[in-house]
Amino acid sequence: RVTDAPMASVPAAFVVMKFDQEGNVTSFEKKKTELCQELSLQARDLRFQHSTSLTARNNCIILRMASLKAIVTPESLLVLDFRGLGLERWLVLELAPQLASQTHSLPFEFRALEAILQHKVNTLQTRLNEVEPVILDVLESLVDPKILSADRSKLHVLLQNSKSLSELETDIKVFKDSLLKILDEDEIIEELCLTKWTDPRVFEESSLGIDHAEEMELLLENYYMQAEELGNKTRELKGLIDDSESVIFINLDSHRNVMMRLNLQLTMGSFSLTLFGLIGVAFGMNLTSCFEEDPRIFWLVTGFMFLGSGLIWRRLLSFLGRHLEPSVPPLIPPVWKRNLKTSDVKAGVR
Amino acid sequence: RVTDAPMASVPAAFVVMKFDQEGNVTSFEKKKTELCQELSLQARDLRFQHSTSLTARNNCIILRMASLKAIVTPESLLVLDFRGLGLERWLVLELAPQLASQTHSLPFEFRALEAILQHKVNTLQTRLNEVEPVILDVLESLVDPKILSADRSKLHVLLQNSKSLSELETDIKVFKDSLLKILDEDEIIEELCLTKWTDPRVFEESSLGIDHAEEMELLLENYYMQAEELGNKTRELKGLIDDSESVIFINLDSHRNVMMRLNLQLTMGSFSLTLFGLIGVAFGMNLTSCFEEDPRIFWLVTGFMFLGSGLIWRRLLSFLGRHLEPSVPPLIPPVWKRNLKTSDVKAGVR
Amino acid sequence: RVTDAPMASVPAAFVVMKFDQEGNVTSFEKKKTELCQELSLQARDLRFQHSTSLTARNNCIILRMASLKAIVTPESLLVLDFRGLGLERWLVLELAPQLASQTHSLPFEFRALEAILQHKVNTLQTRLNEVEPVILDVLESLVDPKILSADRSKLHVLLQNSKSLSELETDIKVFKDSLLKILDEDEIIEELCLTKWTDPRVFEESSLGIDHAEEMELLLENYYMQAEELGNKTRELKGLIDDSESVIFINLDSHRNVMMRLNLQLTMGSFSLTLFGLIGVAFGMNLTSCFEEDPRIFWLVTGFMFLGSGLIWRRLLSFLGRHLEPSVPPLIPPVWKRNLKTSDVKAGVR
Amino acid sequence: RVTDAPMASVPAAFVVMKFDQEGNVTSFEKKKTELCQELSLQARDLRFQHSTSLTARNNCIILRMASLKAIVTPESLLVLDFRGLGLERWLVLELAPQLASQTHSLPFEFRALEAILQHKVNTLQTRLNEVEPVILDVLESLVDPKILSADRSKLHVLLQNSKSLSELETDIKVFKDSLLKILDEDEIIEELCLTKWTDPRVFEESSLGIDHAEEMELLLENYYMQAEELGNKTRELKGLIDDSESVIFINLDSHRNVMMRLNLQLTMGSFSLTLFGLIGVAFGMNLTSCFEEDPRIFWLVTGFMFLGSGLIWRRLLSFLGRHLEPSVPPLIPPVWKRNLKTSDVKAGVR
Amino acid sequence: RVTDAPMASVPAAFVVMKFDQEGNVTSFEKKKTELCQELSLQARDLRFQHSTSLTARNNCIILRMASLKAIVTPESLLVLDFRGLGLERWLVLELAPQLASQTHSLPFEFRALEAILQHKVNTLQTRLNEVEPVILDVLESLVDPKILSADRSKLHVLLQNSKSLSELETDIKVFKDSLLKILDEDEIIEELCLTKWTDPRVFEESSLGIDHAEEMELLLENYYMQAEELGNKTRELKGLIDDSESVIFINLDSHRNVMMRLNLQLTMGSFSLTLFGLIGVAFGMNLTSCFEEDPRIFWLVTGFMFLGSGLIWRRLLSFLGRHLEPSVPPLIPPVWKRNLKTSDVKAGVR
Numbered sequence A, B, C, D, E: 001r002v003t004d005a006p007m008a009s010v011p012a013a014f015v016v017m018k019f020d021q022e023g024n025v026t027s028f029e030k031k032k033t034e035l036c037q038e039l040s041l042q043a044r045d046l047r048f049q050h051s052t053s054l055t056a057r058n059n060c061i062i063l064r065m066a067s068l069k070a071i072v073t074p075e076s077l078l079v080l081d082f083r084g085l086g087l088e089r090w091l092v093l094e095l096a097p098q099l100a101s102q103t104h105s106l107p108f109e110f111r112a113l114e115a116i117l118q119h120k121v122n123t124l125q126t127r128l129n130e131v132e133p134v135i136l137d138v139l140e141s142l143v144d145p146k147i148l149s150a151d152r153s154k155l156h157v158l159l160q161n162s163k164s165l166s167e168l169e170t171d172i173k174v175f176k177d178s179l180l181k182i183l184d185e186d187e188i189i190e191e192l193c194l195t196k197w198t199d200p201r202v203f204e205e206s207s208l209g210i211d212h213a214e215e216m217e218l219l220l221e222n223y224y225m226q227a228e229e230l231g232n233k234t235r236e237l238k239g240l241i242d243d244s245e246s247v248i249f250i251n252l253d254s255h256r257n258v259m260m261r262l263n264l265q266l267t268m269g270s271f272s273l274t275l276f277g278l279i280g281v282a283f284g285m286n287l288t289s290c291f292e293e294d295p296r297i298f299w300l301v302t303g304f305m306f307l308g309s310g311l312i313w314r315r316l317l318s319f320l321g322r323h324l325e326p327s328v329p330p331l332i333p334p335v336w337k338r339n340l341k342t343s344d345v346k347a348g349v350r
Helices: A032-039 A088-100 A108-142 A152-183 A186-192 A194-198 A200-206 A212-284 A295-324 A337-349 B032-039 B088-100 B108-142 B152-183 B186-192 B194-198 B200-206 B212-284 B295-324 B337-349 C032-039 C088-100 C108-142 C152-183 C186-192 C194-198 C200-206 C212-284 C295-324 C337-349 D032-039 D088-100 D108-142 D152-183 D186-192 D194-198 D200-206 D212-284 D295-324 D337-349 E032-039 E088-100 E108-142 E152-183 E186-192 E194-198 E200-206 E212-284 E295-324 E337-349
Strands: A013-020 A025-031 A052-057 A060-065 A068-072 A076-080 B013-020 B025-031 B052-057 B060-065 B068-072 B076-080 C013-020 C025-031 C052-057 C060-065 C068-072 C076-080 D013-020 D025-031 D052-057 D060-065 D068-072 D076-080 E013-020 E025-031 E052-057 E060-065 E068-072 E076-080
Touching: A013 A032, A013 A088, A025 A032, A025 A088, A052 A152, A052 A186, A060 A108, A068 A108, A076 A108, A088 A108, A108 A152, A108 A194, A108 A212, A152 A186, A152 A212, A152 B212, A186 A212, A194 A212, A212 A295, A212 B212, A212 B295, A212 E152, A212 E212, A212 E295, A295 B212, A295 E212, B013 B032, B013 B088, B025 B032, B025 B088, B052 B152, B052 B186, B060 B108, B068 B108, B076 B088, B076 B108, B088 B108, B108 B152, B108 B194, B108 B212, B152 B186, B152 B212, B152 C212, B186 B212, B194 B212, B212 B295, B212 C212, B212 C295, B295 C212, C013 C032, C013 C088, C025 C032, C025 C088, C052 C152, C052 C186, C060 C108, C068 C108, C076 C088, C076 C108, C088 C108, C108 C152, C108 C194, C108 C212, C152 C186, C152 C212, C152 D212, C186 C212, C194 C212, C212 C295, C212 D212, C212 D295, C295 D212, D013 D032, D013 D088, D025 D032, D025 D088, D052 D152, D052 D186, D060 D108, D068 D108, D076 D088, D076 D108, D088 D108, D108 D152, D108 D194, D108 D212, D152 D186, D152 D212, D152 E212, D186 D212, D194 D212, D212 D295, D212 E212, D212 E295, D295 E212, E013 E032, E013 E088, E025 E032, E025 E088, E052 E152, E052 E186, E060 E108, E068 E108, E076 E088, E076 E108, E088 E108, E108 E152, E108 E194, E108 E212, E152 E186, E152 E212, E186 E212, E194 E212, E212 E295
Parallel strands: none
Antiparallel strands: A013 A025, A013 A076, A052 A060, A060 A068, A068 A076, B013 B025, B013 B076, B052 B060, B060 B068, B068 B076, C013 C025, C013 C076, C052 C060, C060 C068, C068 C076, D013 D025, D013 D076, D052 D060, D060 D068, D068 D076, E013 E025, E013 E076, E052 E060, E060 E068, E068 E076
16 A cells, blocks of 8 residues: 555665774664664654655754665765665775775765765766767757658657657756755754764864855755756757757658758659640540541651650749749848848947 | 625534544534634634635644545534535544554644645645646657657547646646745744644653754755756656757658659659650650651650650759758857867866 | 926816715715825825825825726825726725725725725736737637648737737736835835824724734735735736747647658659650650551550659659658667656755 | 957946936936946946846836847936937827826836837837738648649748747847846845835825835736737737648649549549550551451441540549548447547536 | 866866056966966966856956956956967967056056957957848858758758857856856955055045946946847847748748649640540540541541630539639638727827
């Protein structure tokens, strides 16, 4: 039953990977209730119901970024249920050294948060990098003016990738919204500065006139703006798909019109031939026309047939030419040339 | 008359199902005026004029979620006019046990509100789950590049489901707006915490450092975000329908162009045959051409007819080929390749 | 001249219909200046320049809803210039009894405002009710998959009604905005509660713990939400028109493709017949082919003509079949099936 | 060089037309620096860099509305650089009398501001009045169901006017934004009430309980709402163009389908005739068929040819009829009828 | 690896061009750490991670506008890493004199900021000036009603330029957002007025009743509005592309319909000729028809063939004419004429 699903799906125990300030990494299993007691959290705080969340609870930062669930305490970073999600490589090879590096003068929770948000932004960037060149390639070949009909397997690829793009756009939006919600409320930013509350000494020592909350705001804003740039890119890409589709349609329509004109010209030819061929058919009848014996008549009629149909065809073609170019009087002004000048005038006035 | 309708449609009596804290369920009928007096409410509070509403009045929470109308008091939950709406199963089998469960350390009104909002979100999710696979199936078969013409019964199904999707989108929006209105005003959240006002003792006892209002905000925010996720899904689905329609149009246009080229090629063949057939017709005339007696002439003319029309056809076909591929000079740069590089440069600079 | 128009168009005298608290209705003509003096208003307050407005001035509520212009005082409602606008029926038959009814415990200005706003919402609802079934009917018949070409008179009706729908949408938006402007400013709401200022006694007597301003906010909010629901309906209807148009285009395109394939198949047949008919034409020439005397040759050639064209036709048809179904390798995965599973996974994780 | 342009384009001297409270109009030339000193303004205040601006500086209101640049002081209105812009007629014939009229009880700056804003709104209205009927006319003739192909000169006119409409929309938006910026900040409104600061006496005398700032807010809000109405109109007009274009496309597509069906029917006829004509061609060959002598055979074969092709044609036509109406089973429910009922039910419940 | 890229890409040393108040320009290389110490900045302040940023740090303004990175101190302007970006010309020829000019009475940081923002706006304007005429030219030639098929190389150019336009739109939006963020927070504006904090004396001396923060707000607002105008232009241009595409489609469709009608008329002619040609074919058969000897019969049948096909063609043509103009009853009212009148009425009422 759906109602109970969110509660039922919370496992009784977490597989935890723990990173401490010195760069030590340990991995163990722990019951959910024990973890809650240890960190003085409510059971409900560890439900991770939403795909993207970032909250401060009782001097812990609890966050989830898609498959990555983590708890940041002032001394350590706990990554929960990390197995089978393709995260192990990143956790061991990148996250551990990054957290241990002492180049940062900032407290541990800043380093942990920065590493995780950077990972999230990188993931989004990677997804965009996968989708973008495929879409550009497909569009490049689809808007090729030489093609008469769109390659349908490419349309298939385009559709799949534009679906991925929509999903990426949603994820970027959700990520941005979750950061924006924090940036809009100064209290939450204060709560995220764990060290400020637990170890004020460290704070005073390390600070070179730095305000923790301001520093946290800068950090979050940085990733917000990176997500914004990704969002702008996806938007541009969507616009490009739309523009290209218009061009594809104009291309296909143009091809069709060209073919239709050729077809029409040939139909005119066939018509002329049929019309004058009728004379030949008439003379082919087993009826007496009194011209049977004169050999000149044969050449006359044959010549008339060919010349006549040729002339009629030519006439029809020139009629078509006139019909399609309806001699718009040159009085009609161009749409924009005139306006360009008036905008020049405006620019001059300004 | 329309004017009086809202007032007239309020029935004089409600069929009430009452759930108390111990899990007892009773069902009875009660006059509207009596119910108002009992709960010290105004008659107008029980009009339920809007399809989705959630308000606090005189220490009661009055809410309506589509067909579900309910009043939450600190001790009990009253569901009104529940008959004939398909709610009975859920009320008896799910709501009753959920309200009676003692796992929650939170007061009764939290449990009641959570159950009802979860029911609403589940209903919305169920509607999406019904619509989504149908739409995906129909689109999957419509964008199939092999089809020459869209199956119209599938278009019919698509139209019906995209109408349902629009209605679902509106309902999600209305639900989100009604939650957002409360989340934006701290006073209303305070009013929703009924126990805080009626039984401060319970509040102090049960609380493990929990603030009722904050807890209520978390609860409402949770369902707001679930609705947001549903909203994102419907938006993506609408985008997918649009993208697929573009692909369907390109597919249909491509098919048409391919058929038109074939048609044109055949028209060219027919034209050639008609042109050279005219020679045959000419010689078929009952006129004296002086070649009648020479048997070689027959083969010559026949051969000329077939070869000539073949040659002309070939010429026309190659003309068509050249005409449709207008030898765009290879100087024109591709649209995006160049830009990709500049964006690489940008990425490097950053 | 346009500049002076707003001032010139204000008539020197108003035709006034006055409703008092006891349900008495009187109708008289009054000079604009006299009316201003009587109510201590400025001349400019009675200009009614905007199609929808609702303001409080000097203990009067001055409002205009399209053609209905009214002034609410604590004791009476004045409707101005009501003639020739189709309002008389409503004024006499509905408004008068509604204002006189004593079931409301609220002061007169609430009753008057409620009646007028309800009338406005009803008017909007009526317009939607007129437009909606016509649009649904027209769309229903236009998306009919059996039709080859859209019925143009129905397109005409659709265009007219979608224009009406746009105008209705604007009017709903303007109405919503004018209410929202008031709801956003508590001071204006206070000013609208006329009785609170003129007759505090009535206020204290009638009030059963009711706050006038809060009551007024509820009243306005109620009509705001009704307008919001109407707005949602019009938006859905517009979306439905768009979706239907896409379906109509796909339908028309599909029909065209089907006809084009038939046409192409026939062109193939005609081509085959012309090709082999050329043999017949050749033998019909008045030239000596040496086969003239053998009766078997006649049947041979005739049979060859018919069989040959038949075979060639069949070959062309199968070529067409293969050409249009370009044997996409079954390796290409379906677009959504795969994604459905990943979303299942997601749902499970959550 | 672009950088210096804004500074360079500021002329060293202004041609000024001065209107004072008594209705006297004088026109003179004045150096920019002198004017600045006289009014105690900065040089930069008189640069008029933006096409629409309205600011208060040192007890002057400096405003620009497109080509109209003006400075309002408590005693006079200075219009700058008014020549060659088509403003003279309005300045002399309308603005002067309007400023001199004593019907207004409000100070001079109110009258001046009202006259200028009214002029701006009138200009915008005039532009809409020019564009609207042309667009409606063109659309009316383009959606005419009888036309087979759109008149291209009308498309040209439509494109020109929808460009003008976009520009008008931008100008309305810019005008609205510049008013909204003032309406959002009470301080700026206060600053605009020049008389309040210079001549408090006049203020107290003239005021009949009028607050200057409130009066100014009303004045600005009035023009804001007039601009809003114009904006709504342009938006509706844009929507109408979009809707009409859809109808034009459906019309053109329908015409094409009708012609294609006719074409297909004729192709069917030609095919039948060609098929049975082949029999005639066969008998026309100079080969012995042994039927040559029997006169009945002639009529038999001729009759067979005509009747056969007629029958085959009829058969093909009925096949076409069945093919295009694919006997959708009547089980498929209509899309909306059903939904209408459910919405009725909803309405009833409400 | 992506994670480390932002840090790795920060060079160890900057190439710096320094402009001081007297107009002296010096260029040197400096280690990043030295620069930080000198200006008392954090290393992280000089990372320039976002393409557009403008912040105040420790009495310096640090800004980046695309490739231009600069630090403004109260006495000097430092431009970093300026080589190879096409900035040298502007730096030496324009920026230096502009900073040295003493016409400004405002402190140095105002001059520096103004010069850089003006440069940014000019860059954006230049990009628009490059894109706009190309797009207008291409559209002008594409909407030409005489063209039967769109020139595909022009479509290519259009696509490239509309991509550039999208990128420009994004950049304008990013620039506007970065200014708006500052304009929304008065504290940041105060921080940007460097001289106010370092040299209050200069402030008091130079000020003629000028408030620094207000002056800074005006400066930023000025460039915000210039960017807004550019944004409006790009939006209009995008709208124009959309409108033109619709017109192109209508044009292509119209051409197609015209050609299709011509084609259909010729098909009708060919059909008539084939039908009556069958008579000729029949008489051409080597079968005895008993009319062989009468010379009048030849002329009779020939005449019948030509006249008959002519008559049938004429009949078909008139049928086509009636079929395509489906005699819509004149009762259907025009769509807008009627509405025009009602809006007239409205205008009159107002």
